[in-house]
Amino acid sequence: MFQLSHPTPGNLAMAGSLTIYEVSQAHHELAAVLHSESQVNAWRLDLSAVEELDTAGVQLLLALHKSLLHLGIVLETFNPAAAVRELLELLRLTHLLPPPAAQA
Amino acid sequence: MAKTILIVDDSSSMRQLVKMTLTGAGHQVIEAVDGRDALAKLTGQKVNLIISDVNMPNLDGIGLVKALKARPEYKFTPIVMLTTESEQSKKAEGQAAGARAWIVKPFQPAQLLSAVDKLVS
Amino acid sequence: MLNGEQWTQLLLGFIEEASELTQQAEEYLLQLDQSPTDEEALSGLFRAMHTIKGSAGLFSLTPLVSFTHHLENLLMAVRDGAGTLSPALISVLLRCLDEVASMVALIDPQTGELPVDEQHQAQLLATLAEQAQGVPGVKPLAVEPGAEPAAAISGTGGAWHISLRFSADLLRNGFDPAAFVRYLGRLGDISHLALIDDTLPALAELDPESCYLGLEIDLLSDASKTEIEDVFEFIRDFCTLHILPPDSALDDYLQLIQQLPESDARIGQILVSAGLLTENELQAGLTVQASSEAKPALGEVLVSQGVVPPKAVDAALAKQKASREKRVNDAPIRVAAHKLDELINLVGELVISAAGAQLHAQKHGNALCVESTQTVNQHVEQIREVALKMRMIEIGDTFNRFHRVVRDVSQQLGKDIRLDIRGADTELDKSVIDQLADPLTHLVRNAIDHGIENAEQRAAAGKPAQGLLRLNAYHESGMIVIEVSDDGHGLNTARIRDKAIARGLIDAQANLSEHDIQRLIFAAGFSTAEAVSDLSGRGVGMDVVRSAIDALRGSIDIDSVQGQGTTFRIRLPLTLAIIDGFLVSLGDEHLVVPLDLVTECIELDASQLTRCTYGYIELRGKPLPCIDLAAHFGLPPSHTVRRNIVVVNFGRQQAGLIVDHLHGELQTVIKPLGLLFQHLQGISGSTILGSGQIALILDIANLFHTLHHSVEADSRTNQPRPDLTGS
Known part of the structure; x- marks a missing residue:
């Protein structure tokens, strides 16, 4: 189960699993938001409710990051769940994690 | 991290061996006696890995792989096939069906665990 | 994981490789001294340092890594800045290479420890940095020992x-x-x-x-x-x-x-x-x-730019590929010397056993058997030749080392000397070459120090200002000849004679030829230098050189013309392992004379001989000094009526060896004498005959020496005797 919520412009939250089973759905929904939200300065992405993440999910996040950069939008993640932090650290993708100062 | 693993084999002693090995490593194990039983037990719940014998009554291992690949909720689930040396010819058939990992019987428990870890750790 | 022994083996391999590389680096550097823009030499030098650094890291030889790193950096800067190495910089680099060589030599292969004189290294590196700044094209070096390279190593911990x-x-x-x-x-x-x-x-x-x-x-x-x-x-x-x-x-x-x-x-x-x-x-x-x-990449670039038609590039690439493949096929394999020795030893045994088989076949008279043992013997002979060839290395590498010696020593003495190398591709046995390094160094230093005059003396003598030192090697009748010659002032025979008399080596009335006087410099304790110089003095004289050559079963001779120069001529056997011998016997004892030295055999009546150990017979109107081997070795006097004389040549001398019977040629493996028999004069080794009997190999050099002494003794007692010099 994957859920993407988008309460206000530039604010997003992911919940549930982001694995090979869910990436197609997640990709679809993210692409739709990107289409409508290309005018903001930054995306703030809440990862606190992500229960499961695999490499397919990471790849999707990387592609999102890349696309946003092309549009001049910063991707800021926050409150990463333990599973998210573990995998991103394993793959040395700390730039997808919030900067250390923001963790407190 | 604990995983949910389905073991499919018509030999109860083999199921016991696999079960003991996997639960000893902290995994959850679901048992099925053949392919048909496996499909019946898979009712939408998440399974991280399937370990299946090739030669079984009702629905054999290759038939099971084909059936799983057709079900969206299990099509990406890794499947480890347990084979004997004499079943090497089945390997090509299994590969065509979508089985990717093979363990040759007889195997050591450690071998099984390391295969599981390589796939789903 | 490797065990300690495997690791030591690997480390020993590295030590060998690194010393070779240092050697090569030195040659490249000397090449650069001659032609400072030689890019090939520069990149060769760079590569050598680079490889040492890389491998040293593998063994955690941190001081070696950090030192070579500095050299590598400098060389890279020179190369990239298209700069050249000044003579001053080359001098420092040579000293740095010495330091690398000494570090390599100091590695303990058991523990992998490497003690280092840090102060000396820091000084060297500081001098290096100083010199490097003066050279155009070289960026100033930041010499902070250990800082940057340490960071480089820490990442490569396996x-x-x-x-x-x-x-x-x-x-x-x-x-x-x-x-x-x-x-x-x-x-x-x-x-x-x-x-x-x-x-x-x-x-x-x-x-x-x-x-x-x-x-x-x-x-x-x-x-x-x-x-x-x-x-x-x-x-x-x-x-x-x-x-x-x-x-x-x-x-x-x-x-x-x-x-x-x-x-x-x-x-x-x-x-x-x-x-x-x-x-x-x-x-x-x-x-x-x-x-x-990556030449092919260049090729592609050229084609894509339309500079060269694709076909031409294809042809060039094919050619490159072929030459690269050839290089691979010709690539040498590194084999431990002791393995080769083992092979040669076994081949030696095979020579003996094949000879034994042939002997038995001949005894039985079975024609087929004789024929097949003959074939076996031919093959054994071929195997022997191939095996011996494997030990053969060119003397060029050894000769090339002297560029450095000549450069350093002549600079120290303020002389300008050119080293001329000839016959660098002459091959000889590795063990011979190894043992030759020291005597050659002595001869070369001696020539620079005492042989070649300084510029003023040369000008006064009407000679070119630059002195010439020549190293030459060639084959001559189954021997290797190595010459060290100079165009200096030659030996002063009058002075040698005076000195020899003063030292009690010869009698004041002794009647000696020029050549014999010259040979006196090989006598123990003789030194021609007026003042013992720092370089070749050290109290060691030519006698040390001679004994080193003797140990190689070789001989050394001298040719000197006053005012024109001196040539030292060393003759050496091709190999130490196997000789072609000539078998003779005294009663029941068998002896082997090295065949290369035998010139002829003469049969003679016992009556023709004087009854002493060292006598003379007349050969074609000339006196021939003879040794009665039975008497010399203290064997019971022979009762054979007709005896034989084997005439042997040694250098310029000729002598006869009196024996009972002649048995003919044989090929034989030299076995060293045991400790117990090492003091035996006139015997250099032993061998086992096909029949299982033991035969002793004669040490001709030693026999000639003994004969010479008996003649000197004669001349001292003032009994005129014919000169030994026959040819």
């Missing part, structure tokens, strides 16, 4: 480098690369990991179930390559996998860089940040590769 590129179907097949990375973490410590997402498209073009990723992983682990490969056993069909063992050669990393689809610079930077390569190594490596290996 990291495996693993490169993975996944196929698009990987994820769809239920594989998660993260699982493999986690599993890998169990085999060791993942020190670096870079996720390669260069081909990952933007969201709009993304197929989220396809995999676009790759991984560059560095793993600190004791695991074997197979264990690491096995981690990826299930995804073998879904990835390309490259595994480089810890501290692979620079070339391997460069090859990897080329194999991977991303740009060279991208992967290069990953390796640099992982500490597997330094920035300098990467740049240097890619440059070297661009200039040598």
Whole structure:
């Protein structure tokens, strides 16, 4: 189960699993938001409710990051769940994690 | 991290061996006696890995792989096939069906665990 | 994991390699001294330092790594700045190479420890930096011993480098690369990991179930390559996998860089940040590769720019490929000397047993048997030749070392001397060459020190200002001749004579030829130098040289013309292991005379002889000094009526050996005499005959020496005797 919520412009939250089973759905929904939200300065992405993440999910996040950069939008993640932090650290993708100062 | 693993084999002693090995490593194990039983037990719940014998009554291992690949909720689930040396010819058939990992019987428990870890750790 | 012994073996291999490389580096440096713009020599020198540095890192020889790193840096700066090495800089570099050589020699192969004189090194490096600043094209060096290179080593503490590129179907097949990375973490410590997402498209073009990723992983682990490969056993069909063992050669990393689809610079930077390569190594490596290996790339560039038609490039490439293949086929294999010795020893035994078989066959008179043993013997002979050839190395390397000696010593003495090398491709036995280095050094130093005059003296004598020293090697009748000649003032025979008399070596009335007087410098305790110089003095004289040559079963002679120069001529057997001999007997005792020295055999009546050990017979109107071997070795007097004389030549001398019977030629393996018999005068070794009997090999040099002494004794007692010099 994957859920993407988008309460206000530039604010997003992911919940549930982001694995090979869910990436197609997640990709679809993210692409739709990107289409409508290309005018903001930054995306703030809440990862606190992500229960499961695999490499397919990471790849999707990387592609999102890349696309946003092309549009001049910063991707800021926050409150990463333990599973998210573990995998991103394993793959040395700390730039997808919030900067250390923001963790407190 | 604990995983949910389905073991499919018509030999109860083999199921016991696999079960003991996997639960000893902290995994959850679901048992099925053949392919048909496996499909019946898979009712939408998440399974991280399937370990299946090739030669079984009702629905054999290759038939099971084909059936799983057709079900969206299990099509990406890794499947480890347990084979004997004499079943090497089945390997090509299994590969065509979508089985990717093979363990040759007889195997050591450690071998099984390391295969599981390589796939789903 | 390697055990201690294996490690020691590896370390010994490194020590050997590093000393050879240092040697090569020195030759390149001397080449650069002659032609400062020689790019090949410069890159050769750079490569040598680079290789030593790389391998030293493998053995954690930190001081060696950091020292060679400085040299490498300087050389790279010179090369890239298209600068040249000034003579002053070359002098410092030579001293630095000495330091490298001494470090290599000081490595303890058991413990891997390397004691270092840090102060000396710091001084050398400071001098180096100072000199380097003065040279155009060379950027000033920041010499902070240990700082930068230490950082470079810390990263290479045994990291495996693993490169993975996944196929698009990987994820769809239920594989998660993260699982493999986690599993890998169990085999060791993942020190670096870079996720390669260069081909990952933007969201709009993304197929989220396809995999676009790759991984560059560095793993600190004791695991074997197979264990690491096995981690990826299930995804073998879904990835390309490259595994480089810890501290692979620079070339391997460069090859990897080329194999991977991303740009060279991208992967290069990953390796640099992982500490597997330094920035300098990467740049240097890619440059070297661009200039040598990667010619095809240049070819492509030329074609794409329309400079060269594709066909011409194809032909050129084919040619390059052929020459590269040839190089591979001709590439030498490094074999431990003791293994070769073992082979040669066995071949030696084979020679003996084959001779034995032939002897038996002849006794039985079975024609077929005789014929087949003959064939066997022919083959054994061929094997022997091939085996001996394997030990043969060119003397050129040894000769080339003297460039340095000549340069240093002549500079020290303020003389200008040119070294001329001839016959560098003459081959001789490795063990002979090894033992030849010291006596040759002595002769060369002696020639520079005492032989060649200084500039003023030369000008006064009407000679060119530059002195000439020549090293020459050639084959002559089964022997190797090595000459050390100079165009100096020659030997002053009057002075030698005076001195010999003063030292009590000869009698004041002794009637000696010029040549015999010259030979006196080989007598023990003789030195011609007026003042013992720092260089070749040291209280060791020519007698040491002579005994070194004697030990090689060789001889040394001298040719000197006053005012014109001196030539020392060393004659050596081709090999020490096997000789062609001439078998003779005294009663029941068998003796072998080295065949090369035998000129003829004469039968004579016992009555023709004087009854003393050392006598004379008349040969074609000339007196021939003779040794009665039976008497010389204290054997019972012979009762044979008709005896034989074997006439042997040694250098310029000729003498007869009186024996009972002649048995003919044989090929024989020399076995050293046991400790118990080493003091035996006139015997150099023993051998086992086909019949199982033991035969002693005569030491002709020693016999001549004894004969000479008996003549000197004669001349001292003032009994006129014919001169020994026959030819």
